[in-house]
Amino acid sequence: MKRLLALLICMAMLLALACPISADELSASFVLTVNYVDTALNAVAAPVSIIFDEVINVSNVPINTVTGFDISYCDEGVYADLIEITDGYLAVNSVYDNVTVNVVLVPGADLTPVLDKVVSVTYCDELGNVLGVTDTGAVYTDGVNSYVLAASYVYNSVVYYPVGGMAVVSENVSTVNVQPLTDTENSEGETSGNGAEEGSEPPAEGETVVTPPAVETVITYSATVSCKPAVSVIANYNYNATYLESVGSTAVLKETSNTQCAVFEAKEEIAVLNESGEDRYALVDLYGNATLLSKISNFDVNATNEVTFYYELMPKVGSLVITRSSWKMDVRHYRIECTDAGYAAEVAIIGSGSLMVSDLVPGIYTVTDLSAYNRTGIADVQTVEVKAYEAEASVSFGDIDSALEDTGVSTKWLSATSNIAKIILTPNTTVN
Amino acid sequence: MQTKRKLKLVVLLACAVLVVLTGVGATVAYIITSAPSVTAQFDLADVKCELVAAAPVVNADLNGVYSCSYTVKNTSNISVYAKVTVTWNDVSAKPEISVGDANWQLLESNSNSQTYYLVTSLAEGASYDISFLVRYEGEESLELNAVAEVIQAEPASAVLENWGLLVSESGTLSPISITIE
Numbered sequence: 001m002k003r004l005l006a007l008l009i010c011m012a013m014l015l016a017l018a019c020p021i022s023a024d025e026l027s028a029s030f031v032l033t034v035n036y037v038d039t040a041l042n043a044v045a046a047p048v049s050i051i052f053d054e055v056i057n058v059s060n061v062p063i064n065t066v067t068g069f070d071i072s073y074c075d076e077g078v079y080a081d082l083i084e085i086t087d088g089y090l091a092v093n094s095v096y097d098n099v100t101v102n103v104v105l106v107p108g109a110d111l112t113p114v115l116d117k118v119v120s121v122t123y124c125d126e127l128g129n130v131l132g133v134t135d136t137g138a139v140y141t142d143g144v145n146s147y148v149l150a151a152s153y154v155y156n157s158v159v160y161y162p163v164g165g166m167a168v169v170s171e172n173v174s175t176v177n178v179q180p181l182t183d184t185e186n187s188e189g190e191t192s193g194n195g196a197e198e199g200s201e202p203p204a205e206g207e208t209v210v211t212p213p214a215v216e217t218v219i220t221y222s223a224t225v226s227c228k229p230a231v232s233v234i235a236n237y238n239y240n241a242t243y244l245e246s247v248g249s250t251a252v253l254k255e256t257s258n259t260q261c262a263v264f265e266a267k268e269e270i271a272v273l274n275e276s277g278e279d280r281y282a283l284v285d286l287y288g289n290a291t292l293l294s295k296i297s298n299f300d301v302n303a304t305n306e307v308t309f310y311y312e313l314m315p316k317v318g319s320l321v322i323t324r325s326s327w328k329m330d331v332r333h334y335r336i337e338c339t340d341a342g343y344a345a346e347v348a349i350i351g352s353g354s355l356m357v358s359d360l361v362p363g364i365y366t367v368t369d370l371s372a373y374n375r376t377g378i379a380d381v382q383t384v385e386v387k388a389y390e391a392e393a394s395v396s397f398g399d400i401d402s403a404l405e406d407t408g409v410s411t412k413w414l415s416a417t418s419n420i421a422k423i424i425l426t427p428n429t430t431v432n
Numbered sequence: 433m434q435t436k437r438k439l440k441l442v443v444l445l446a447c448a449v450l451v452v453l454t455g456v457g458a459t460v461a462y463i464i465t466s467a468p469s470v471t472a473q474f475d476l477a478d479v480k481c482e483l484v485a486a487a488p489v490v491n492a493d494l495n496g497v498y499s500c501s502y503t504v505k506n507t508s509n510i511s512v513y514a515k516v517t518v519t520w521n522d523v524s525a526k527p528e529i530s531v532g533d534a535n536w537q538l539l540e541s542n543s544n545s546q547t548y549y550l551v552t553s554l555a556e557g558a559s560y561d562i563s564f565l566v567r568y569e570g571e572e573s574l575e576l577n578a579v580a581e582v583i584q585a586e587p588a589s590a591v592l593e594n595w596g597l598l599v600s601e602s603g604t605l606s607p608i609s610i611t612i613e
Contacts, residue, residue, distance in 0.1 A: 415582060416578035417579055424574070
C-alpha cells in the first residue's frame with residue numbers, strides 16, 4: 001500500500017512538471033505581444049513559431065528567421081520609436097510594461113530574385129474589377145514557384161494595398177487583389193454640396209434646384225445660367241440647372257435642360273463644349289481627368305440676368321515618383337500632401353524601391369517620411385513640384401534614423417553614463 | 433504470490449508511464465496549437481554604471497607624479513563594455529597620463545581630455561580599476577573629472593555602431609584597422 005501511495009505521489013509530481021506553463025506565470029515585468037501581419041497589415045497565421053531565446057534581457061532578443069521570408073519590424077504604432085530589429089535582434093529600449101510588435105513577413109533570403117524578369121501586375125479590387133496595370137513587379141523564386149511582390153497602388157487618389165502582399169506569377173502576368181487602405185470619402189479634401197449650400201442663400205422662387213446623385217468624390221452645383229461663350233479662364237454656366245458631377249475623378253458637366261454651351265478648362269487651353277454630350281465626354285477624356293480646385297459662389301440668386309460661376313478646373317496629369325534607398329527590408333510610410341490641390345495620401349515602400357503616384361493635380365507637393373518621424377521625432381520632408389504633361393517629379397529618401405545613429409544619436413542600444421568622479425591633484429599632497 | 437505482486441507492479445508502472453506520456457503529449461499539443469499567438473514575458477535590461485575615485489597618491493621618488501585610480505562598476509543586469517573619459521579644466525596644465533594596464537587602451541585624446549576603453553566586457557556587478565600615473569608640475573591644484581560610459585555587450589554591433597570598435601570572437605575590443613597598400 002505504501003509503495004502504491006509513493007507511486008501515486010511520483011505520478012502527480014511528474015504530471016505537474018509536464019503541465020504547460022503559461023507565459024503569464026513566468027516571473028517578469030514586461031510583456032511583448034507579437035502580431036504577424038502581411039504587407040497590408042492584415043493579420044496572418046505565423047508560418048513558424050517565433051522563439052525568444054531565454055527571454056531574459058529584452059534588449060537582446062534573437063528573432064527567428066522564417067524560411068522563405070525575413071521577419072521585419074513594421075514601424076507602426078506608438079511604440080515605433082522604442083523598438084528596432086537589427087541583425088536578427090529585437091531591441092526594446094522601453095520603460096513601458098507592454099509593447100506590441102507587428103512582424104511583417106516579406107520575401108527574404110530564401111527567395112531568390114529573378115534578375116532578368118519583371119512582370120506586369122494587374123491590380124483588381126475585391127470584386128475582380130481591374131483598377132490598373134503596373135510594370136513594377138520584381139519576380140522572386142523559391143526554386144519551385146515564382147512570386148511577385150506587389151507594391152501599393154494608387155487609384156483615384158485612394159491608396160490600395162495588396163491583399164496578402166504577394167502573388168504567384170502566371171504567364172508573365174500576375175494579378176493581385178487589393179483593398180483600399182484609406183477612406184475614399186472626400187479623399188482629396190474637396191467639398192461637395194449644391195449651390196444653395198455654398199451660397200448660403202436659399203434658391204430663388206421658381207428656380208430648379210437639381211441635386212445630383214450621390215457618387216464618389218462628388219462635386220456638385222446647381223444654378224440657372226445662360227451661355228456665355230469662350231470667356232476667360234474658367235467655366236461659365238448658364239441658366240437652367242447645370243451642375244458638375246464627378247464620376248470617379250473625372251469632372252463631367254451635366255445639365256437638365258437648355259444649356260447651350262459651357263467653357264471648360266482642361267489642360268492649358270480653354271475648350272468649348274458644344275451641345276453634344278458625346279463631344280463633352282470625349283473632350284474630358286482627351287484632356288485627362290479634372291478636379292475642382294475652387295469655386296466662387298457669392299452670387300445673387302435672385303438676379304434675373306446672367307449669373308456666372310467660376311470653376312477652376314485643373315487636369316490631373318502629373319506624376320510623382322518616391323524612391324527609398326535602404327539596406328533594410330522594413331516598411332516605410334510616406335505622406336504625400338498638396339494643400340492647394342487638397343490632396344493627401346499615404347503610401348508605403350518596402351525596403352529599397354520606387355513608387356509612382358500618378359493622376360495628380362499639378363502643384364507643390366510635400367512628401368514626409370512618417371516612419372522616420374515616428375521613430376525619431378525629426379521630420380524628413382521633401383518638396384517637389386508636379387507639373388502637367390511633363391516628366392514625373394521625383395523625391396528620394398534614405399533612412400534618416402539610420403543616419404542619426406551613424407552620427408552618434410542612437411536610440412537603438414542601451415547605454416549609460418556614470419556620475420562624475422573627481423580627483424584633485426594638489427602640489428603639496430603628501431604621501432599617504 | 434510473488435509473481436502476482438510483480439505483475440501488479442508492472443501494470444502500475446505501465447499506467448504511470450501512460451499517464452506521463454499523456455501529459456507530455458498534451459503539453460506539446462498545447463504549445464503547437466497556441467504557437468501563432470505569442471506572448472513572451474521577460475525582464476527589461478537595465479544598463480547603468482558607477483565610477484568611484486580613489487584619493488591620489490604622490491609618488492615619493494618622482495617629483496610631480498601622482499598615482500591615481502578610478503573604479504568602474506557595472507551596476508547593470510547584463511554584461512557591458514566600458515570606457516572612461518578623463519578631463520581637466522586647465523588646458524595649459526598638460527598633465528601626462530600614463531595607463532599601465534594593457535586592458536585599458538587609449539581611444540581618443542585632445543588638449544583637455546583622454547578617453548580609454550576597457551578591452552574586455554564587464555559582467556553584471558563586476559568592477560574594474562583604471563590606475564594611471566599623472567605627471568603634473570603645476571603650482572595650482574588640478575581637477576581631474578572622469579566619467580564612465582557603458583553599453584550593452586551583446587550584440588557586437590552595438591559597440592561597433594556607437595563607439596566604432598570591433599568585437600573579436602573572444603569578446604575583446606579593438607579599433608577598426610584600415611590597411612592601405
